[in-house]
Amino acid sequence: MSEKNKDTKVYTKVIKDIKEKILSGELKNGDRLPSEREMAEKLEVSRTSIREAIRVLEIMGLIESKRGSGNYIANSFGNSLFEPLSIMFMLQEYSPEDIHELRETLEIECCRVASKRMSDDDIKLLNDIVDKMYKTNDEEQSLLLDIRFHNIIVKSSDNPLIVNMLEVISQLMDKFIKEARKIILCEENNREILLNSHKEIVLSLQERDEEKAIYSMKKHFEIIKQAYENY
């Protein structure tokens, strides 16, 4: 077996072992891992390979090594852990329809929940964003405002799992919004339709009207779908 395959194999074994311990409740954030010697014996590999696998997990940010004290599951995770996976998602080349479907499904739900949970400050923020959207003619700025608009609604869902999932594929989503805007704005009339659609979403949230919130977000995605079909 080549050096590379051997290391990948030990890395996979170490990951699997840690995972089982987390599933069984034996390990959680901040907990100390067994010593490298113990792991080497249990998994029947050399200590050098264990050290290399641990090192990979450390650089990724899943594990913290403390000199003289051992290896620990990190207490909090930086973005470094998301990054390789987000690259993988970027390389998969999903179709616009696949991305549209996921976004539509999750954002309608986020918008529904946001109508009940969004803070007044965030609603004010959304109103400000829409005002700025009406005022600017600069597409680069409009795009950033659009992305921010949707992010605020997702975050207001107050569901950390949905927020984290969408974070993992945020580049994918941002790219989708950019392309969708391009396609929508090919039609002159669509600029106003798109602006009004954003406005309608804010109004429904402001009125704390769950049904309207669902309806306005559905309509928003209908505009995107229509534009793709006519393109």
Add this chain to the structure above:
Amino acid sequence: MSEKNKDTKVYTKVIKDIKEKILSGELKNGDRLPSEREMAEKLEVSRTSIREAIRVLEIMGLIESKRGSGNYIANSFGNSLFEPLSIMFMLQEYSPEDIHELRETLEIECCRVASKRMSDDDIKLLNDIVDKMYKTNDEEQSLLLDIRFHNIIVKSSDNPLIVNMLEVISQLMDKFIKEARKIILCEENNREILLNSHKEIVLSLQERDEEKAIYSMKKHFEIIKQAYENY
């Protein structure tokens, strides 16, 4: 700066650089990366650090190194890339409500789409699974059948993005199903209610009835929610 922080920093730089190249369309699956010398010069770090960062990405399965030829973006990704992220999701300790909300949202959509796209073979498979569910009294077997039932519906959505997202958090989902079943089955009557609910979903898919498919999956999640509330 400690050795560890330095390496993490170079790794982050390398990842960022690769990501930008993918976003701009300069790099895709199977493409050759710039040489380690070029990367070291561009990112203003030593070649040794570049080599270490590349090595981490190689062990993770994102990059393939070919002796004498250079480093390439992998053509396909194994599970090894998903694993560290799935550990992170496991450690986050999301509430059952958060997991329920995500599952409900995505699975109702998957079920809606499956009513149009699911193959007759898969419908037969679902029918077999439900038959086995009725027959067995073994909870371990029932759990596996339940997990398989939902996986088949998700896969039939034919949306690789949704399938991949749910794969990343599959341990989380399986654990949720296990706990939800425990809570539901505390009530004697619920066993039959749960069985009939699975049956109803298959029937709606068999009839290719979109509205019924949505309704039956909604009802399924309503049973889970009710059980949690009465628990």
